[in-house]
Amino acid sequence: xxxxxxxxxxxxxxxxxxxxxxxxxxxxxxxxxxxxxxxxxxxxxxxxxxxxxxxxxxxxxxxxxxxxxxxxxxxxxxxxxxxxxxxxxxxxxxxxxxxxxxxxxxxxxxxxxxxxxxxxxxxxxxxxxxxxxxxxxxxxxxxxxxxxxxxxxxxxxxxxxxxxxxxxxxxxxxxxxxxxxxxxxxxxxxxxxx
Numbered sequence: 001x002x003x004x005x006x007x008x009x010x011x012x013x014x015x016x017x018x019x020x021x022x023x024x025x026x027x028x029x030x031x032x033x034x035x036x037x038x039x040x041x042x043x044x045x046x047x048x049x050x051x052x053x054x055x056x057x058x059x060x061x062x063x064x065x066x067x068x069x070x071x072x073x074x075x076x077x078x079x080x081x082x083x084x085x086x087x088x089x090x091x092x093x094x095x096x097x098x099x100x101x102x103x104x105x106x107x108x109x110x111x112x113x114x115x116x117x118x119x120x121x122x123x124x125x126x127x128x129x130x131x132x133x134x135x136x137x138x139x140x141x142x143x144x145x146x147x148x149x150x151x152x153x154x155x156x157x158x159x160x161x162x163x164x165x166x167x168x169x170x171x172x173x174x175x176x177x178x179x180x181x182x183x184x185x186x187x188x189x190x191x192x193x194x
Contacts, residue, residue, distance in 0.1 A: 003028030003116045003159045018064040021073040063168035069160040109166035117158040
């Protein structure tokens with residue numbers, strides 16, 4: 001994967017990466033890189049648990065060196081509600097604003113370092129392409145969705161890697177592991193990429 005290769009060659013050896021898919025296999029991460037991602041590892045029925053939005057918005061506390069936005073669990077939050085059924089289902093305005101703020105580069109200390117795959121038209125305010133084109137493409141290149149995971153949807157593999165450009169949080173993060181990054185953190189758990 002191009003995004004994995006870019007991180008392997010361009011990120012420092014001790015770099016940290018934040019990504020949002022629940023399944024780490026859906027993110028482009030070099031083996032051995034420290035990864036921060038949402039996790040329900042310590043959630044217990046009826047017990048305390050941050051929600052995913054609270055975890056995302058606390059990015060300044062973790063202060064990763066890079067943030068990776070994948071199409072299915074990141075970029076898609078920026079799609080208008082009428083873009084697709086999935087866009088309608090995940091149309092949470094605060095998550096949408098968070099992704100747009102990250103991409104704009106003015107609210108968080110991150111800038112777009114690299115992108116991979118075809119850019120979705122909605123990011124440029126363009127309307128959804130005609131469904132006739134999709135129908136023709138499926139007729140010429142039939143695909144069977146075997147597992148139903150994002151990898152099966154080959155055309156939707158746009159990935160954005162953002163690089164930290166400044167200090168984070170009230171105390172100014174330095175990219176090192178956050179103070180509360182152990183498995184006992186409610187909804188956050190570092191993991192090694194594979």
